[in-house]
Amino acid sequence: MIVVENLTKQFAGRDLFSTVSFTVSSGEKIGVVGPNGSGKTTLLKMIAGDEPLSNGQVNLTGGQLAYLHQEADVELDRSLNDEMWTALPELYSLKNLIAQIEDTLIVEELNAESLAADLNRAHERFRVLGGQGVDASIARVTSGLGFSHADLKKPCGDFSGGWRMRISLAKILLKRDEHLLLDEPTNHLDKTSKRWLARELGDYPGAVLMVTHDGEFLEQVVTRVLNVEHGSVMSYPGTFTQYVEGKKVRQEQLDAEADRQEKEIARQEQFIDRFRSKATKARQVQSRIKSLEKIDRVSRMSESKATRFQIKSSGRIEHKVLLAEGISHDWEDFPVLLDVSLEIERGQKIALVGHNGGGKSTLLRILAGEVEPSEGSVQWAERAERGYYAQHQDESLSLDATVLESVRESAQNQPDGVLRGILGRFLFSDDDVFKTVRMLSGGEKSRVALAKFLVQPNNVLLLDEPTNHLDAATRRELLSALGDYDGTIVCASHDPAIVEEIATHVYTVENGEITLTDVRV
DSSP states (O other): OEEEEEEEEEETTEEEEEEEEEEEOTTOEEEEEOOTTSSHHHHHHHHHTSSOOSEEEEEEOSSOEEEEOSSOOOOTTSBHHHHHHTTSHHHHHHHHHHHHHHHHHHHOOTTHHHHHHHHHHHHHHHHHTTGGGHHHHHHHHHHHTTOOTGGGGSBGGGSOHHHHHHHHHHHHHHHTOSEEEEESTTTTOOHHHHHHHHHHHHHOSSEEEEEOSOHHHHHHHOSEEEEEETTEEEEEESOHHHHHHHHHHHHHHHHHHHHHHHHHHHHHHHHHHHHTTOGGGHHHHHHHHHHHHHOOOOOOOOOOOOOOOOOOOSSOOOSEEEEEEEEEEEETTEEEEEEEEEEEETTOEEEEESOTTSSHHHHHHHHTTSSOOSEEEEEEOTTOOEEEEOTTGGGGSOTTSBHHHHHHTTSTTOOHHHHHHHHHHTTOOGGGGGSBGGGSOHHHHHHHHHHHHHTSOOSEEEEESTTTTOOHHHHHHHHHHHHHOOSEEEEEOOOHHIIIIIOSEEEEEETTEEEEEEEOO
């Protein structure tokens, strides 16, 4: 059980949380939602003990706690299989000890009897702790998250950032602690892996407290939702759909109660103003003044601010925008793309879909000029101005730069007044623009990266999972802006809205090959 009592937190000169209290019971599955910057990640960090509290306390009873950060925690030189074993440190040490003793016994004769006794003790402890079933558990978890059997032998450094996040998640699921804190566990998962994770968490015997903007995923897993907003945490029992409806009903009830209270206050104030100067009514007037002073005013639910932006292309481009022919590419002798050809015309909005590892990101990087293909050619129209948004664009931000400095790098001499206006539409107002990137939440970093990307002139957008890390409001605004964009788009995404509402052409990239699977023109 996790018990949070009267938690307060001051951050960057403001109250991020004020006297927050809630309990996570054993076995509960709880979703944590709210706009970017509301403090969801900070809340998890405080529960995990990674962030100090300004006041209050967090108590953990009945087991251990595991915390999935938004940054991967893996040893790059270690194989995936060995990295998975490190999630079980005593078993991992015993496994290595057994291998060491067995190797020593091959060449050691003098101490053979003593070594054999040590080996028997290690084997018995390994058996008691369930070591013989670990390889099967590793295979089950890694397979569920999309890794192949051959991947187990690869160094973790061979995997992309998104796949490293899957490794971190897999380690936590393998360890099976009694309490899980998960920060955006679905950000780097395709549909198949999400479905598996939803089943895994639904059946998980321990408590799960997870931050995610993925309402569809929450609907499949959670039995309660905590809404983090305006320094408070409000609990809503039931599914994500019931939370959305419950929040709407609560807002309507508060509004109705506030309306009734405001009418009564207005009636009392009218009486006071009318009879203030009449001596015969002086006692009643003073009584009503005192009553008004004691009224506990009903607070309406404040609407969170939302980003507001448009994306405009920077000039007309030729009709034939791109011709890519015979693109093939290998990563360290592993073929990723095989003879891929793609032709794009002005105004088309291309969605690239398919399982992770199929070659979508590699194709985008080649089109963006970030990677030289092993074979083939890429020809862009002469007037093409490409903007490339990488899957982990926020990781390229300098942590010590301010928000304003970060955007200024890409602004091509636009004055700071213009840039501050743009940042205001991304919810960075007043002194917020002078915060360092290091101080920002994951969602806020994504907004900075998006603002930095959009201040560049372009008429072709190359986007790799652009809605990752965005809260619901910012995601909706981006989808609307992409739908209205008058340039050309090539986007790799698992977001169904991009595929179903924005794309004019859908290509499946699978096993290194590309196939046109849908046209909506």
